[in-house]
Amino acid sequence: MIQDLVIAIVYIGYALTVLLLFGTVLTWVERKQAAVMSDRIGANRAYVRIPFTQVKLVWWGLFHGMADGLKMLLKEDWKPAAYDRLAYMIAPWVVFTPVLLVFGVIPFGGTLDPGKLLSALPAVADWFGERSYPMQIARLDAGLLIVFAFGGLSVIGAMLAGWSSSNKFSMLGALRAGAQMISYELVMGLTVLGLILIYGTLDLNAMVQQQSGLVLGFLPAWGIVYQPFAATLFLTAAIAENKRIPFDLPEAESELIAGFYTEYSAMKMGLFMFAEFIEIAIIGALFTTLFLGGYNLPFLNDSGFALPGGHVVPLAHGTVVVLQLSTFLVKVLAMSSFQILIRWTLPRFRFDQVLMFAWKFMLPLCLANLVVTAVVVFLLQR
Amino acid sequence: MKPPPLATLPNPVRPAFAPEGEGGPVIVNIGPSHPATHGTVQIIAALDGERVVRTDVHAGYLHRGFEKECESHTWHNLIPYVDRLNYVSALINDFAYCDAVEQLMGVTITPRCRYLRTLLSEYSRLVDHLTCIAAGLMELGAMTAFLYLVMVRDYMYEHLANLTGARVTYTYGRIGGLARDLPADWLTRLADILDKYEVFVARVHGLIDRNRIFIDRMRDVGVISTADALHWGYTGPILRSTGAVLDLRRDTPYLAYAELDFEVPVGIKGDNYDRYYVRMREMDESVHMIRQLMEMLPAGPINVDDHRCTFPDKQLVYTEIESLINHFKLVMDGPAVPAGEIYVAHESPNGELGFYLVSTGGGVPYKVHVRAPSFVHMGGVHKMLEGYQLADIVPTFGSVNMIGGECDR
Numbered sequence: 144m145i146q147d148l149v150i151a152i153v154y155i156g157y158a159l160t161v162l163l164l165f166g167t168v169l170t171w172v173e174r175k176q177a178a179v180m181s182d183r184i185g186a187n188r189a190y191v192r193i194p195f196t197q198v199k200l201v202w203w204g205l206f207h208g209m210a211d212g213l214k215m216l217l218k219e220d221w222k223p224a225a226y227d228r229l230a231y232m233i234a235p236w237v238v239f240t241p242v243l244l245v246f247g248v249i250p251f252g253g254t255l256d257p258g259k260l261l262s263a264l265p266a267v268a269d270w271f272g273e274r275s276y277p278m279q280i281a282r283l284d285a286g287l288l289i290v291f292a293f294g295g296l297s298v299i300g301a302m303l304a305g306w307s308s309s310n311k312f313s314m315l316g317a318l319r320a321g322a323q324m325i326s327y328e329l330v331m332g333l334t335v336l337g338l339i340l341i342y343g344t345l346d347l348n349a350m351v352q353q354q355s356g357l358v359l360g361f362l363p364a365w366g367i368v369y370q371p372f373a374a375t376l377f378l379t380a381a382i383a384e385n386k387r388i389p390f391d392l393p394e395a396e397s398e399l400i401a402g403f404y405t406e407y408s409a410m411k412m413g414l415f416m417f418a419e420f421i422e423i424a425i426i427g428a429l430f431t432t433l434f435l436g437g438y439n440l441p442f443l444n445d446s447g448f449a450l451p452g453g454h455v456v457p458l459a460h461g462t463v464v465v466l467q468l469s470t471f472l473v474k475v476l477a478m479s480s481f482q483i484l485i486r487w488t489l490p491r492f493r494f495d496q497v498l499m500f501a502w503k504f505m506l507p508l509c510l511a512n513l514v515v516t517a518v519v520v521f522l523l524q525r
Numbered sequence: 526m527k528p529p530p531l532a533t534l535p536n537p538v539r540p541a542f543a544p545e546g547e548g549g550p551v552i553v554n555i556g557p558s559h560p561a562t563h564g565t566v567q568i569i570a571a572l573d574g575e576r577v578v579r580t581d582v583h584a585g586y587l588h589r590g591f592e593k594e595c596e597s598h599t600w601h602n603l604i605p606y607v608d609r610l611n612y613v614s615a616l617i618n619d620f621a622y623c624d625a626v627e628q629l630m631g632v633t634i635t636p637r638c639r640y641l642r643t644l645l646s647e648y649s650r651l652v653d654h655l656t657c658i659a660a661g662l663m664e665l666g667a668m669t670a671f672l673y674l675v676m677v678r679d680y681m682y683e684h685l686a687n688l689t690g691a692r693v694t695y696t697y698g699r700i701g702g703l704a705r706d707l708p709a710d711w712l713t714r715l716a717d718i719l720d721k722y723e724v725f726v727a728r729v730h731g732l733i734d735r736n737r738i739f740i741d742r743m744r745d746v747g748v749i750s751t752a753d754a755l756h757w758g759y760t761g762p763i764l765r766s767t768g769a770v771l772d773l774r775r776d777t778p779y780l781a782y783a784e785l786d787f788e789v790p791v792g793i794k795g796d797n798y799d800r801y802y803v804r805m806r807e808m809d810e811s812v813h814m815i816r817q818l819m820e821m822l823p824a825g826p827i828n829v830d831d832h833r834c835t836f837p838d839k840q841l842v843y844t845e846i847e848s849l850i851n852h853f854k855l856v857m858d859g860p861a862v863p864a865g866e867i868y869v870a871h872e873s874p875n876g877e878l879g880f881y882l883v884s885t886g887g888g889v890p891y892k893v894h895v896r897a898p899s900f901v902h903m904g905g906v907h908k909m910l911e912g913y914q915l916a917d918i919v920p921t922f923g924s925v926n927m928i929g930g931e932c933d934r
Contacts, residue, residue, distance in 0.1 A: 177668065177669070180669050181668070181669045181672035181673060181676075182672070182673070182676060183672065183676075311551060311553050312553070315553075315572075315575070315915070388666040389666065389738055392916070395666070396560055397560045397561050397663075397664035397665075397666075397919045398560075398561060398916050398918070400560060487668055487669045488667075488669060488732065489666070489736065489738055490662065490665035490666045490667040490670075490733070490736065490738050490739050490742065491665050491666035491667075491738070491742075492738055492741070492742070493741070493742055493914055493916045493917065494575050494914065494915075494916055495575070495914065496738075496741050496742075
């Protein structure tokens, strides 16, 4: 159906815009938040001057992300003398692309009814008719598995980068990246098993729909309420997966210079950095989807607010859509900000300690959480 | 006919290591330009996976011929050079050097100068320890704690710039006194900064001290025993972290230290955590001492009235022939230091900072030797690196606080 294709293209466009925007804005958020945390002013130099005037738009340094991007693009693309050409070239893309793909299965809003939304334009509305679409690029039964499949791919990129640059520090970084990311992949997988038991599905949209409503009459029925342990463990493993402090061993600047991307320059290096920042947003999005009810606001359903005591505030479809989209974005931003908070608070682990932490601390906790969840779910279903 | 090929020379930097081969250890160069080496020092490490099997530490990349250069300058002209030894606590170098020259000349400094030098020495120690701990934390990834400490340090730098005119290399000491007296309100601001210091250091204590990651990284890493530390000639916080109570300020009191109430903090195990904590405690002791000295500081002149070393008043130089000649002789010939030799050591933030001076009479030294703690520490630092992980080199080397300026001279 040509209508489906239009909607899919709109969704993909939206997702790309949001992700690239997050990637850029988060560099600014990171700087500014770090500055606030350590009593500084932070980035405030880059500006855009309106042509032919002396009006300079500084906007709290918001343009630093643009300046950075431009700098990365214009820099000389220096390459080491001896390297494996093909692997060296594709490594940044192998890291970058899967990060974007993960967003394909994440629901970023409720149900979109284009006919209702565009009722002001009767021709278009008629063309769409009664069709409605969940706001998600690909609604797959195996959504969560896709997340892990793509998440696992970026290890290959890190390994390729380290292997191909023919540098001992890159190599050490790649070894660290490999061991660390595979260990935490496992932990991350185990943390969400409890959720799968509770929701009985791998489809992310179905999971989010089950998180609407209330528990005990006042708590939103979010994953974090059912699985607080899993939520903490998941976030920890996800940060480790993203290789940021306290888990930034593969690129620990004081030990390995820049780890597996020591030999990269210009935009190739920029892609690694960009992938890292987009992954912050992706982790935020995943955490929001799995544990924070996705686009759900308490008491909000597809037709409006249904407040306790029988009060109903009906809302237009367009308002609901915007409300759900922005709820999702705000939650993602809050989670990204929380990750930055952690990054600027803690020192870095040591390599053996990171693996020890994964296998001897987090894995048993995950298993315990899983067993308890399984028993409780079994008893409740009896 | 082609000349016969030259015999391959052994690698001059790595003679101690067997060439890399299949299955053997990997040899990596950490430095001379590597983020882990604060100054310029090269650590060649043989790695078995992540474990450091063997290290070879090469100092000397910042060698600039300080000691030889000293032999062609007057005693006074050396003060700016001395600043550049340990450039993080330049004032202590100044005062130790001036103290040595004064003892050689038999000059006794005025009481105000004595107390002021003590106060500024402790202030410098504070700056040095702040820098060392901050850099160590930054290398562990704790950026916020680093910025907290460096912010206090910057207050101190600006405050010292207000007194001396420079932020890092002050050239503030003079033989027989100091460059100038305190500006108005300097002590008020000092009290203010010390209060700020307490706020920020409390934050760092809260962020770091009992942080599980930090303890795991620092505890039982880079351990050195008291016997080894003494054997390798270690002094200062590294020696004290092993439990040995050895502090020149307490053992051979110089300046006004005999009149001060202070403790010498020591560690238990001689590991990185102890070195971190000894430095933190020493900073608190320094603040305690500065507060006492602010009370004790007497009024009076800061320079001795001795024409052999003290420059005459500018007004007199312009109006009086004797003063003009005195000024001229001091500038051209240098202070008249009688023949003799002397070794004077002060407790610098890194350990025993000693000046060995030989004079054959006249205004130029015959020999100046510096017993720089960093250089001595470099001799045994491999003891603290070998057998640990590659990642441990960073905090261990940070806690040794090698300062290229004084190590390589």
